[in-house]
Amino acid sequence: MATVVDPRAxxxxxxxxxxxxxxxxxxxxRLAMIGLTIVILLYLIALFAEFFAPFDPQAARARDVYxxxxxxxFVDTAEDGSWRLNPWVQDYKLERDKFxxxxxxxxxxxxxxxxDFLGSGEPYTLWGLFALETRLLVPEEQGRRFYLFGADRLxxxxxxxxxxxxxxxxxxxxxxxxxSLLLGLTLGGISGYYGGTVDMVIQRIIEFVLSLPTIPxxxxxxxxxxxxxxxxxxYFAITLILSLIGWTELARVVRGRFLALRTEDFVTAATLDGxxxxxxxFRHMLPSMASHIIASVTxxxxxxxxxxxxxxxxxxxxxxPIISWGVLLKEAQNIRSIAQAxxxxxxxxxVVVAVLALNFLGDGLRDAADPYAQSGR
Amino acid sequence: MLAAFILKxxxxxxxxxxxxxxxxxxxxxxxxxxxxxxxAATLAASGDVVDSERLDALxxxxxxxxxxxxxxxxxxxxVLQGDFGISFEWQQPVSGLIWERMGLSVCLAVSTxxxxxxxxxxxxxxxxxxxxxxxxxIVSTLGFIGLATPNFLLALVLMYIGVVHFGTDVGGLxxxxxxxxxxxxxxxxxxLTHIWVPVVILGTSATASLIRIxxxxxxxxxxxxxxxxxxxxxxxxxxxxxxxxxxxxxxxxISTIGWAxxxxxxGAVITAFVLSLPTAGxxxxxxxxxxxxxxxGAFILLLCCLTVVGMLVSDILLALVDxxxxxx
Numbered sequence: 001m002a003t004v005v006d007p008r009a010x011x012x013x014x015x016x017x018x019x020x021x022x023x024x025x026x027x028x029x030r031l032a033m034i035g036l037t038i039v040i041l042l043y044l045i046a047l048f049a050e051f052f053a054p055f056d057p058q059a060a061r062a063r064d065v066y067x068x069x070x071x072x073x074f075v076d077t078a079e080d081g082s083w084r085l086n087p088w089v090q091d092y093k094l095e096r097d098k099f100x101x102x103x104x105x106x107x108x109x110x111x112x113x114x115x116d117f118l119g120s121g122e123p124y125t126l127w128g129l130f131a132l133e134t135r136l137l138v139p140e141e142q143g144r145r146f147y148l149f150g151a152d153r154l155x156x157x158x159x160x161x162x163x164x165x166x167x168x169x170x171x172x173x174x175x176x177x178x179x180s181l182l183l184g185l186t187l188g189g190i191s192g193y194y195g196g197t198v199d200m201v202i203q204r205i206i207e208f209v210l211s212l213p214t215i216p217x218x219x220x221x222x223x224x225x226x227x228x229x230x231x232x233x234x235y236f237a238i239t240l241i242l243s244l245i246g247w248t249e250l251a252r253v254v255r256g257r258f259l260a261l262r263t264e265d266f267v268t269a270a271t272l273d274g275x276x277x278x279x280x281x282f283r284h285m286l287p288s289m290a291s292h293i294i295a296s297v298t299x300x301x302x303x304x305x306x307x308x309x310x311x312x313x314x315x316x317x318x319x320x321p322i323i324s325w326g327v328l329l330k331e332a333q334n335i336r337s338i339a340q341a342x343x344x345x346x347x348x349x350x351v352v353v354a355v356l357a358l359n360f361l362g363d364g365l366r367d368a369a370d371p372y373a374q375s376g377r
Numbered sequence: 378m379l380a381a382f383i384l385k386x387x388x389x390x391x392x393x394x395x396x397x398x399x400x401x402x403x404x405x406x407x408x409x410x411x412x413x414x415x416x417a418a419t420l421a422a423s424g425d426v427v428d429s430e431r432l433d434a435l436x437x438x439x440x441x442x443x444x445x446x447x448x449x450x451x452x453x454x455x456v457l458q459g460d461f462g463i464s465f466e467w468q469q470p471v472s473g474l475i476w477e478r479m480g481l482s483v484c485l486a487v488s489t490x491x492x493x494x495x496x497x498x499x500x501x502x503x504x505x506x507x508x509x510x511x512x513x514x515i516v517s518t519l520g521f522i523g524l525a526t527p528n529f530l531l532a533l534v535l536m537y538i539g540v541v542h543f544g545t546d547v548g549g550l551x552x553x554x555x556x557x558x559x560x561x562x563x564x565x566x567x568x569l570t571h572i573w574v575p576v577v578i579l580g581t582s583a584t585a586s587l588i589r590i591x592x593x594x595x596x597x598x599x600x601x602x603x604x605x606x607x608x609x610x611x612x613x614x615x616x617x618x619x620x621x622x623x624x625x626x627x628x629x630x631i632s633t634i635g636w637a638x639x640x641x642x643x644g645a646v647i648t649a650f651v652l653s654l655p656t657a658g659x660x661x662x663x664x665x666x667x668x669x670x671x672x673x674g675a676f677i678l679l680l681c682c683l684t685v686v687g688m689l690v691s692d693i694l695l696a697l698v699d700x701x702x703x704x705x
Contacts, residue, residue, distance in 0.1 A: 208393060208396055210639075211393065211639060211681075211684050211685060211688050212397070212400065212639065212681060212684065213639045213640075213642045213643040213680045213681060213683075213684050214639070214643050215643035215644065215646045215647065216642075216643065216646060216661060216676065216677050216680050216681075217400070217404070217677065217681075219646070219661070219662065219665050220404035220407070220665060220673060220677055221404065221407065222665075223665035223666065223668065223673070224404065224407030302525070306527050309527055310527055310528075310529060310647050313527075313529055313647070314647060314650060314662060315666065316662075316665065316666070329529075329530070329533075332533060333533075333651070335536055335537075335540055338533060338536070338537050339537065339540050339541055342537060342541075345530075345533070345534070345537075348527075348530045348533070351525075351527060351530065352522065352525045352526050352530070355524075355525035356521060356522065356525040359521065359524065359525060360521075
């Protein structure tokens with residue numbers, strides 16, 4: 001026998017808003033929650049890259065070319081056996097073989113570079129507004145360097161570069177998706193709301209864009225950008241190029257929702273009540289599809305990130321001195337440099353993790369947004 | 378009925394091809410300045426004398442002083458006769474440069490498609506039938522990672538493993554001694570021993586998404602009453618599975634040609650560049666970087682045409698297999 005539950009105990013579900021219901025069902029999705037955490041972390045890094053990065057990402061040091069990654073230790077033991085909590089890394093020395101001239105980094109026994117949490121490092125201006133010098137992790141001694149992710153071919157700190165790359169890569173996904181969303185909402189909305197010939201034409205256009213091989217087209221467009229554009233202009237042009245192809249999926253979702261909603265009772269009721277078209281669309285129809293749109297947007301961001309990475313990797317997307325994950329991976333292009341310095345792959349790990357996290361988040365949102373979703377699909 | 382459908386679909390392809398050619402030509406036109414300025418610059422850079430008479434002749438030949446549509450017309454009518462213009466970088470007709478590379482590109486795309494099917498089909502069925510088993514979880518996890526990894530990253534990692542652990546270079550499609558050799562049985566076998574690397578790299582993400590589609594479709598079918606009926610009648614589990622639900626879940630496989638083909642061809646551009654394959658991708662990239670626009674335009678046009686043809690083939694196959702499509 002099922003136990004009788006006092007209906008008043010459910011009172012809070014009856015008044016729960018759609019967003020609250022979504023949150024409840026989203027919370028049960030464990031992978032999606034992990035995804036959400038990682039995505040929030042990544043955007044925090046993107047916002048405060050200067051704070052998280054120990055050094056200026058452009059600062060090169062010829063002595064530390066291809067410096068290997070150093071492991072961070074947290075417990076500092078002294079010779080007399082006493083210990084204290086203080087992060088440190090092993091110091092390395094560059095040695096050159098007398099005959100082959102091959103360079104190797106050998107650990108200097110007993111030499112430790114001690115680090116400080118929240119110490120003051122190289123000064124920076126956050127968002128071009130605040131002059132600060134507090135960084136998350138800095139060497140105790142000013143002027144020392146340490147490389148948790150190794151150094152690249154100019155002796156620049158890969159950790160700082162990867163964290164700064166997070167800013168560009170994660171934001172290009174967001175900005176690109178916003179542009180696609182604008183296009184997708186407008187065209188998909190018109191297509192779904194009015195139907196008929198307009199719908200036919202827009203559907204054919206979408207099919208056409210979908211049938212184009214994206215990368216050759218992107219490459220062609222990116223190659224056509226004037227070479228003398230500034231980094232910022234290039235950034236926006238690349239975003240625009242990416243979203244020119246990316247809007248179709250969103251347009252299809254919006255159209256599908258409009259078609260489904262058009263016949264719903266509440267829409268008919270609103271029409272009969274004499275709602276203006278504007279009010280009908282913006283007050284009644286758009287809010288009820290917002291959750292679906294958010295889910296599709298989340299699923300579109302990783303595609304943008306992958307596209308930017310690929311373009312920049314080929315040298316047609318963003319270019320130095322802008323740092324994105326793709327620009328960083330361009331360094332790992334030839335077999336010699338990766339055989340010598342496999343840590344140049346680290347930005348690639350970030351790409352995979354970011355894309356996975358966004359995909360899980362999007363899947364979770366989509367399931368949560370759909371009241372008829374079956375679990376386990 | 379079927380013939381009418383195919384005819385209708387064939388007719389639809391014509392405006393598509395037309396639109397595709399306009400896109401390709403717009404890309405040729407897109408860089409600032411016309412291509413004769415690029416051409417003159419290339420000539421000057423290589424130390425040649427820039428012959429103004431020759432430039433003028435070229436200008437009239439391509440109608441560079443005329444409006445877009447006239448130029449397009451001149452270009453497309455040339456293309457229809459097999460004349461794609463000249464490559465400024467290579468100093469020879471484009472048509473002489475592209476065909477072998479396009480052939481290898483198609484060969485690569487088709488092999489990848491076959492590989493994808495061969496792998497995704499049994500795995501998709503397995504993970505639907507044994508839902509939530511350990512195998513299903515492993516496959517799903519690998520699938521997610523496969524979808525999230527950019528092709529070129531996978532290519533780089535494979536190259537790294539090849540060089541560091543096996544001491545071989547996994548790039549290229551042929552060994553050195555077959556590189557310039559004419560086609561022969563030996564060269565073909567040599568191709569087979571090399572092609573699997575790019576096939577695996579390219580096929581991974583498509584396989585991953587196909588497995589997910591197959592699994593979802595089959596799960597939908599498995600709960601339907603006809604499956605229960607068949608089981609109640611005592612059909613063996615294997616026969617039951619293969620004969621009915623799998624037959625229905627097959628449709629996405631056929632329609633994959635439509636979307637997988639453009640994706641494969643797109644993805645192949647980057648992978649081929651990393652692995653330095655003698656396919657269309659690296660040459661296209663080189664042409665784009667050098668703004669050698671006739672060569673790039675020809676590649677883009679042909680790649681776009683391939684995808685249109687891929688969609689056409691998949692639609693027709695789908696109509697052959699699934700009567701519901703035909704009569705809609």
